Amino acid sequence: MRHARRRVVRRVTRLAAVGGLLLGATMVTRAVASEPAAPGAVTEAVPFAAAERSPGPGLVSRLGTSRTAGSWIGADGRTVVAVTDEEAADVVRREGAEPKMVRHSMRDLRSAITTLRAAPRVPGTAWVTDYRSNEVVVRGDSTVSADDWSELTRVARGIGGFVRMERTGGALTTRINGARPILSTAGRCSAGFNVTDGERDFVLTAGHCGPEGSVWFADGRAGKQVGTTVEGSFPGDDYSLIEYAGGRAGEGAGVVAVGDGKGVRITGVGDPSVGQRVFRSGSTSGLRDGEVTALDATVNYPEGTVSGLIETTVCAEPGDSGGPMFSEGIALGVTSGGSGDCKAGGTTYFQPVTKALAQLDVRLIVSPKAGGGAGKDDPEPSAPQGAAAPGAASPGSSASATGIPNASTLLSRLADPRNVGPGLLVIGGSLVALVATRWIRAEQDRKAYRRHYSATWG
Numbered sequence: 001m002r003h004a005r006r007r008v009v010r011r012v013t014r015l016a017a018v019g020g021l022l023l024g025a026t027m028v029t030r031a032v033a034s035e036p037a038a039p040g041a042v043t044e045a046v047p048f049a050a051a052e053r054s055p056g057p058g059l060v061s062r063l064g065t066s067r068t069a070g071s072w073i074g075a076d077g078r079t080v081v082a083v084t085d086e087e088a089a090d091v092v093r094r095e096g097a098e099p100k101m102v103r104h105s106m107r108d109l110r111s112a113i114t115t116l117r118a119a120p121r122v123p124g125t126a127w128v129t130d131y132r133s134n135e136v137v138v139r140g141d142s143t144v145s146a147d148d149w150s151e152l153t154r155v156a157r158g159i160g161g162f163v164r165m166e167r168t169g170g171a172l173t174t175r176i177n178g179a180r181p182i183l184s185t186a187g188r189c190s191a192g193f194n195v196t197d198g199e200r201d202f203v204l205t206a207g208h209c210g211p212e213g214s215v216w217f218a219d220g221r222a223g224k225q226v227g228t229t230v231e232g233s234f235p236g237d238d239y240s241l242i243e244y245a246g247g248r249a250g251e252g253a254g255v256v257a258v259g260d261g262k263g264v265r266i267t268g269v270g271d272p273s274v275g276q277r278v279f280r281s282g283s284t285s286g287l288r289d290g291e292v293t294a295l296d297a298t299v300n301y302p303e304g305t306v307s308g309l310i311e312t313t314v315c316a317e318p319g320d321s322g323g324p325m326f327s328e329g330i331a332l333g334v335t336s337g338g339s340g341d342c343k344a345g346g347t348t349y350f351q352p353v354t355k356a357l358a359q360l361d362v363r364l365i366v367s368p369k370a371g372g373g374a375g376k377d378d379p380e381p382s383a384p385q386g387a388a389a390p391g392a393a394s395p396g397s398s399a400s401a402t403g404i405p406n407a408s409t410l411l412s413r414l415a416d417p418r419n420v421g422p423g424l425l426v427i428g429g430s431l432v433a434l435v436a437t438r439w440i441r442a443e444q445d446r447k448a449y450r451r452h453y454s455a456t457w458g
Helices: 002-033 056-063 086-094 106-118 146-159 353-360 407-415 417-457
Strands: 044-046 068-073 079-083 098-101 125-130 135-140 163-167 181-184 187-190 193-196 201-205 215-217 225-233 239-244 255-259 262-265 277-282 286-301 304-312 324-327 330-341 345-352 363-366 398-400
Touching: 056 068, 056 079, 056 086, 068 106, 079 086, 086 098, 106 125, 106 135, 106 146, 106 286, 135 146, 146 163, 193 353, 201 225, 201 353, 239 353, 255 277, 255 286, 277 330, 286 330, 286 345, 304 330, 330 353, 345 353, 353 363
Parallel strands: 079 098, 135 163
Antiparallel strands: 044 363, 068 079, 125 135, 125 286, 181 187, 181 215, 193 201, 193 363, 201 239, 215 225, 225 239, 255 262, 262 398, 277 286, 277 324, 286 304, 304 345, 324 330, 330 345
16 A cells, blocks of 8 residues: 555656646747847837927927917928017027918917817817917817807807817727737727836837726737736826736837838937828728827817827727827827728827826837947937928838847847746756656665565575
8 A cells, every 4th residue: 555655656746747847848938939038129218308300399489478379390391480470580580490470379379278178078079279370270070969069169259260160070089999909808909119117118008098907918819918007097198008018028129010020110209290291000000191280189089088189180090099100210109099090081199109208207118220339328310300391201210020039139038047047947846856756766666676586585
């Protein structure tokens, strides 16, 4: 009976050791095959510093809200600044920009916006400041009733003749259904930009995509977990952070996918200008382009009101939510919502990246410079947008959207105990257990043989 128990113990021990070897080998294989967590993978992290893409915003800030009414980029690429007096116009000319005399100052336009925000909320409406026409434009989609539209029109008339009312087709909705698809029980969205707090890496995406605690996967079978939403803001704003399950964004963190295995290097972060050509990438409709038509837009989605958005003519469709907007490699926004689609066209709104980074206290992860000579304090923004006509703008420098590890990367992963250490420990322990059981069995067989031999000769 005692010998039978010993045999059972030996067999169980051997099975456990073999299982441990298989488990350890799997752990090591997964660590090697996964995206690396080496420091070189997260190439750079730049702090929030809005890249000045044209002299317009600086001139508006210096001259003040009572003497200016915004700025934009003309069709020829020259910066235009709306001014209310000749002295301000002279300053604009001396700075190399073109002045445009207008009747209503930025102070007047902002006062109108304040009055609209104080009115009863009507889902399906939005308003923006149109710098080029020197008006506040109020839009209502097909879901807004005639009574609600009449009431909002009455409020607009009380403000003054510079508030323009427009009816639009379709419906203003969030676009839930870097452009890589990410899925959870809340629906499908698109990854925006990779960011870091210095210790952990995250995906910056839209806030309406899912509340805190939402778990995201890269496939519909939940086979590859991306991470978990840990922080965000919606409504009010529209941004959130998804913390990577492994803590690191991995190789190619400074590249956004644009389809067909291709990507665009992100080299900096900034705020767009009205009239600027921009590009958006999403998991539903891919790479699309359009023009910035307004800043500081307010949209009354059915789920709530979001302010401070970027209005564009770029189309978007369900599933594109959270996807990145950029131009010349500069990160500008993440997709919030809009109306229309990519067949008939439409209007899409974006959460500014600069505000999201500041509120979340994280930094954008960017690609190294061409030739690999990048430094963390030396990002590579493109030439100012105002230096060329909007039609000449491009998404940015191209890159592969799928990183392929080279030999040095593979060796660094094997040498990093954080990656393969646990698997190697399991393998080592299993080998020790397996050798020990073999040695114990050999000793027991030897003793049994001696006992049998002694009995034969005794």
